Amino acid sequence: MSDPFVVVGADAAGLSAASKFRRTAPDREVVVFEKGRWISYAYCGMPYFIEGLVERMSDLLSLSPSEVDERGIDLRRGYEVVAVDPDVKRVTVETADGDRFEQPYGDLLVATGGRATTGPFDVRGLDGAFTLHDMDTAAAIDAYVAEPDEYDPERADVSAVDRDRVERNAAMAAPETAAIIGGGYVGVETAEALAERGLDVHLFHRSGHLLSDFGAAVGERVEAELTERGVTIHTNAPVDSIDGNDRIEAVAFGIGDDGTDAESLAVDMAVVGVGIRPNTELLDDTGVALGEGGAISTDEHGRTNLPDVYAAGDCATARHAVTGEEAWMPLGLTANRAGRAIGATIAGDPTPVGDIAATAVVKAFDMEAGRAGLLDEDEALEAGFDPVRETVTAGSRSGYYPGAAETDVTLVADRDTGRLLGGSIAGPDRAAVRIDTVATALEADMTVGEVERLDLAYAPPFSPVWDPILVAAKVLNGKIDG
């Protein structure tokens, strides 16, 4: 009997791999070690739980431990893998009680995920200051935002939750003013959530427009929507410090490179969302190759450079469909897809993990936005392209049909070859899902001329004769030809 398939981490990538492996090779053993108590939760749903759109925290769990068990997966919660020895194909495991043992593996998947970076801010020990990257924090934020006499403890209805922390936060007076630090998608979604909960929300962003990865055209539309909904946006406003004793009292911001003085804003809540970093420490002394973003380098089948060691999810790189190079984009589908493919491969059905098109979508109140591929000028130049771009504003429906709304589409192409490199979209009327057309065209290596001739859907309630993406392709193609 061969050694089992060992998975480190019981979230999207790890459990997708274990499940697919068991279905494909039902007679072989798989063990999943998870150092915490939470498994398989919907990270992306946390802002909507805080907003109150999701009633119960348990709604955010994709799989319960007993469902994992029913799949024939040996799941061990509270078991931390603390060392990997690839020479003898063995991991060292430490239990919650402090016991240690050695576990041999046939194949190993490292799916350790990522963790929120906090920048210069240490929010530990400061009530009202949070870094949103796990369910316990989401539960604590939800409790903190509620008035003590209005908090419903049934909201955090998962046994794994840190109930002491929830209760402590629920007992505090509800905040009135919140600073959100970081204008990426977590920041934008949290701004919506807290504004909908009735707070006066200030969103601070280091650079000139929100959602830097989505490009300026999208950032401006999202900023306009947030402003209209009462959120105060501070761009070019790096936060310098989060101040207070025991409980947060203020944030200081605006010390720019030009030495301008910091301003201070009194707040009774802050949420830091400045980015995440990959958890790779487990492989520190193994000779593993790290790549883009410090994540674990993987090949088209999710293999690392260590024999029989795979990596997937937020701790691993993936191949970018446009550049053909390794990239690090910690997103949900990437993790699920890579985990599933690796599970199949290890079970004997070699399956590519697939390229990423760096597709992302985000909602801010009624504004929808999407992006895919290479949008940034410097990134495109670095990848060897000569980028040319065009932003158009087009209607989302036939002009005479009620609900037609201005939709901004940006497309970027390579001047020499005409190849589509990337695109973004923003608008209130079904804009986000349209980015899938761009993502598909990118994965097919289409030129912008080919995009211009796509036979996209037309009917007055859904699109004008020339879909906004076709309009952008037409104009950009004219610019390249001209």
Added chain:
Amino acid sequence: MSDPFVVVGADAAGLSAASKFRRTAPDREVVVFEKGRWISYAYCGMPYFIEGLVERMSDLLSLSPSEVDERGIDLRRGYEVVAVDPDVKRVTVETADGDRFEQPYGDLLVATGGRATTGPFDVRGLDGAFTLHDMDTAAAIDAYVAEPDEYDPERADVSAVDRDRVERNAAMAAPETAAIIGGGYVGVETAEALAERGLDVHLFHRSGHLLSDFGAAVGERVEAELTERGVTIHTNAPVDSIDGNDRIEAVAFGIGDDGTDAESLAVDMAVVGVGIRPNTELLDDTGVALGEGGAISTDEHGRTNLPDVYAAGDCATARHAVTGEEAWMPLGLTANRAGRAIGATIAGDPTPVGDIAATAVVKAFDMEAGRAGLLDEDEALEAGFDPVRETVTAGSRSGYYPGAAETDVTLVADRDTGRLLGGSIAGPDRAAVRIDTVATALEADMTVGEVERLDLAYAPPFSPVWDPILVAAKVLNGKIDG
């Protein structure tokens, strides 16, 4: 000075060609002959005008005659081209007054469009019975549906409208019960329109499910939605006759191949929407080659087999992206795109008209549906494929996010090569625009395995981690591999 570029027909294809030609070759002459008085109207908007969602008929005009004039296009309304002599490159034109003259051309574009077929029904002379394919009929239907004292003559605010016909219809008592004959997209959209106007609507369809071109899965969802909204659906119910003296009184239906007796339904309105046919008679004696559907055969640049004679729009074929063969799909984007490409080509910038993916979308109340490529079993077999299909029902958003709705996706692939052949989608939550992903994948000749690995957008408000299209690809791919 060379002879002008002559265009026959001033609708989407003709005016797109003339406009692009003038922009590309501003010094050259273009003449557009239009036998009627209407130009450049939004055919697809007519049901929404009848529904009352569009307030004024003039909202449906893309271009006014004076705007055409401002583009430097010599537009002659009331001028019918009655003959083409390709040997001497000359057309014969007859004016509304009955005068005739010869017009030489350098290049000729035939953009004569299509006309509604009426099946066995002659609705002329029968008040309350209509065939919806032109603006005068849309105006007449709108007037007929209104109570005489409630009709607003400002609705039909276009000088070209047949005002006598409008007034005669407006004066009649408003109908209570309408039969719609034909369950294609015109029939479905008109059913919605008349039901929203308060009529008791019966929709008759010859075959077993509505929207035959969209496949059974879509037809069933649309039928359920129409039924829920109070429309009575009669499938497998060919209408035998439309009966009445002066004004319509009843429709007889249900004489099947099995000799079942016809039933009669008392109605005071009927709309026939059983299909359209291409207007090709102008080229009858020229040796022009006709293709699929009896439409004028064209090549990748829109050329017919006659020298310097092009055809575009509802009268012409186009190349199908999946089969590579000629196909006839009279749709709005195809006409606009081909016209524009032909205008550029004739002006000296050779531009392909582009393949069609046979993409179509339709709305029935809150149900959205789309289709692309080859869905029909027999059509796929005929094109040399071994079709295998799968229909899945998946959520439109993360399950915990409000508004998630069941979305049905059907994908068809070739068993031998795995190539995607077609797809359809139906659901109430942003389903229609998602068909663009399928259309793009079809134009890129993707396999269903490649579709399964597409990096489509994920965020809880817009899509589950696995987009419904990815779910369908996953299941279909498993079926092919298995």
